[in-house]
Amino acid sequence: MASVPLLTALHDGPDRPDALRVDGRACSYEELLGAAGAVARRVSGRDAFAVEAGATLETVAAVVGGLLAGVPVVPLAPDAGPDERAHVLRDSGAEVVAVDFAERADFSPAADGARSDRVDGARADGARAGRADGGRADGAGEPGGGGKRPALVLYTSGTTGPPKGVMISREAIAADLDALARAWQWTADDTLVHGLPLFHVHGLVLGVLGALRVGSRLVHTGRPTPAAYAAAGGSLYFGVPTVWHRVVRDGEAARALSGARLLVSGSAPLPVPVFTGLAELTGHEPVERYGMTESLITVSARADGPRRPGAVGTALPGITTRIAESADGIGELQLTGPTLFDGYLGRPEATAASYTEDGWFRTGDIAAIDPDGSHRIVGRASTDLIKSGGYRIGAGEVENALLAHPAVREAAVVGAPHADLGQEIVAYVVADGVSATELTDFVATRLSVHKRPRRVAFLGELPRNAMGKPQKRLLPPI
Structure with missing residues (x-):
C-alpha cells in the first residue's frame, strides 16, 4: 500500500532562499532536501533513530530525513535529564543520530531500495519501530496498525509514570494538517x-x-x-x-x-x-x-x-x-x-485502556459541549474535576475567576481531601498586594459561592513544563 504523501510543498511548492528560518539561520527547500537526503542515507534500514530536537535546522533536516527514509523519528528534548533520556532511548530502542546540515545527498528510493515520503513511506515490510509490539485497541499488533511504521514516536510528559512513546502515522499527520489548513485558511x-x-x-x-x-x-x-x-x-x-x-x-x-x-x-x-x-x-x-x-x-x-x-x-x-x-x-x-495515534510503543495494555469498549478514545479531559x-x-479528570460538597467544579473556571483580579498574575486550582466536603478547593496564586480572604471573596462574587477557594497559597511562580503548562503534581502541599 502506497503511503500518504506528506511534505507536498517541500517537494512540489515554489522554492525561495528563506523558505525556513530557524533561530536566525535560513535555508531553501532545495537546501533542506539535500541535508535531509544525507540523513536519510545514514538512517536507511534502521528500526528507528533519535535526534536532539533543539530549535535548529538540523532538527528539521533529521525529521524530514526520517520521513524520506520511512524510518521512525524519536525527538529528544534537549533539556531532558539523564534518567528521562536513558528511558526514552531504552524504551524506543533508538540511537541518537548527529546531523550536519552542511552535508548534502540525493536520496532516491529507486537507488537503494529504501522507502521514502513519496513511495511507500508508511509500510514496514515486517520491521518494527524499536521494541514496538503495541497496537490499536482494535487488535492491530504492529506499530501503526496493519504493519505500518510510525512517522514519529513522541514521548508524553509522564505525569502518571515513565513517559510513553506515542506512535503517530503520516496518515494521521496529513489528515490533521489538512483539516487545520481549512479551519485556519492557512x-x-x-x-x-x-x-x-x-x-x-x-x-x-x-x-x-x-x-x-x-x-x-x-x-x-x-x-x-x-x-x-x-x-x-x-x-x-x-x-x-x-x-x-x-x-x-x-x-x-x-x-x-x-x-x-x-x-x-x-x-x-x-x-x-x-x-x-x-x-x-x-x-x-x-x-x-x-x-x-x-x-x-x-x-x-x-x-x-x-x-x-x-x-x-x-x-x-x-x-x-x-x-x-x-x-x-x-x-x-x-x-x-x-x-x-496508533498505540503506545510496546504497551498494548495501555493502548487498550485508552479506548472505551465501543472504540472511542478516552482523552482524560473533562469538558462540556455547548x-x-x-x-x-x-x-x-485526575486533577481538575473537583467534587466538593456534592458539586462538580472545574478548576479552570475558578482559575479564570482568580486571574480576573488585577493583582493575580498566575493561578492554579486543585482539590484537596476534606473530611466533610470530600474535596475542598485550594488555590495557588502568584500575586502582589492582596490577601487570601480578598481573593476568596472576589471569586465568590463572580462564581457560585460553593466554587470559592477554601485555602489560598502564595507562590513566587508556578511549576511549568517546556510548553508552559502548570504542573500541578509539583505544587507544594499546604
Whole structure:
C-alpha cells in the first residue's frame, strides 16, 4: 500500500532562499532536501533513530530525513535529564543520530531500495519501530496498525509514570494538517511564526511539518519572546498561553502583531484575561484549539467563525466527539477520527485502556459541549474535576475567576481531601498586594459561592513544563 504523501510543498511548492528560518539561520527547500537526503542515507534500514530536537535546522533536516527514509523519528528534548533520556532511548530502542546540515545527498528510493515520503513511506515490510509490539485497541499488533511504521514516536510528559512513546502515522499527520489548513485558511501565502519546542506536536507537527505541507514560509524565533514575535512580521502566529501572557504584558510588542492575520493559542487553556488583552492590544481575538499527543488537534475555532474566551471551538472535519454520561453535562471528552495515534510503543495494555469498549478514545479531559457545538475544556479528570460538597467544579473556571483580579498574575486550582466536603478547593496564586480572604471573596462574587477557594497559597511562580503548562503534581502541599 502506497503511503500518504506528506511534505507536498517541500517537494512540489515554489522554492525561495528563506523558505525556513530557524533561530536566525535560513535555508531553501532545495537546501533542506539535500541535508535531509544525507540523513536519510545514514538512517536507511534502521528500526528507528533519535535526534536532539533543539530549535535548529538540523532538527528539521533529521525529521524530514526520517520521513524520506520511512524510518521512525524519536525527538529528544534537549533539556531532558539523564534518567528521562536513558528511558526514552531504552524504551524506543533508538540511537541518537548527529546531523550536519552542511552535508548534502540525493536520496532516491529507486537507488537503494529504501522507502521514502513519496513511495511507500508508511509500510514496514515486517520491521518494527524499536521494541514496538503495541497496537490499536482494535487488535492491530504492529506499530501503526496493519504493519505500518510510525512517522514519529513522541514521548508524553509522564505525569502518571515513565513517559510513553506515542506512535503517530503520516496518515494521521496529513489528515490533521489538512483539516487545520481549512479551519485556519492557512495557505502558501502565509508566513508562520513561532518559537515553540520541536519535540512536541505543537512546535514540530503543526509548526514545522504544517509549513512544509502547506508551503507557507516558516520563521522559528528560537525563543518565543515578545520582541522576537514582534520583529518577525508574520501573518500567522502560534503560541502557548505563557507566550501570549508575556506578549500582553509588553504592549509595544502586542501592538506590533496587529498586522497579522491570525493568532493561535494551544497546549493549555488560555486565561480569559489574556484572551481579552490580546483582542484589545492587537485587534485580533485569538483562535484557541484543543488536542493531545495521542490525537493531534481535534477541536478548533475557525478563522472565519466566532471565538469566545474559555472555548476551544468545534470538532474538525472527520472528528466526532462526545461527553461521557453526566447528569450536569460535564464529563470526560471522548472522540474518534483519522488523527488518532496508533498505540503506545510496546504497551498494548495501555493502548487498550485508552479506548472505551465501543472504540472511542478516552482523552482524560473533562469538558462540556455547548448547543452550538463549541467545546469548553474544564481540565484533566485526575486533577481538575473537583467534587466538593456534592458539586462538580472545574478548576479552570475558578482559575479564570482568580486571574480576573488585577493583582493575580498566575493561578492554579486543585482539590484537596476534606473530611466533610470530600474535596475542598485550594488555590495557588502568584500575586502582589492582596490577601487570601480578598481573593476568596472576589471569586465568590463572580462564581457560585460553593466554587470559592477554601485555602489560598502564595507562590513566587508556578511549576511549568517546556510548553508552559502548570504542573500541578509539583505544587507544594499546604
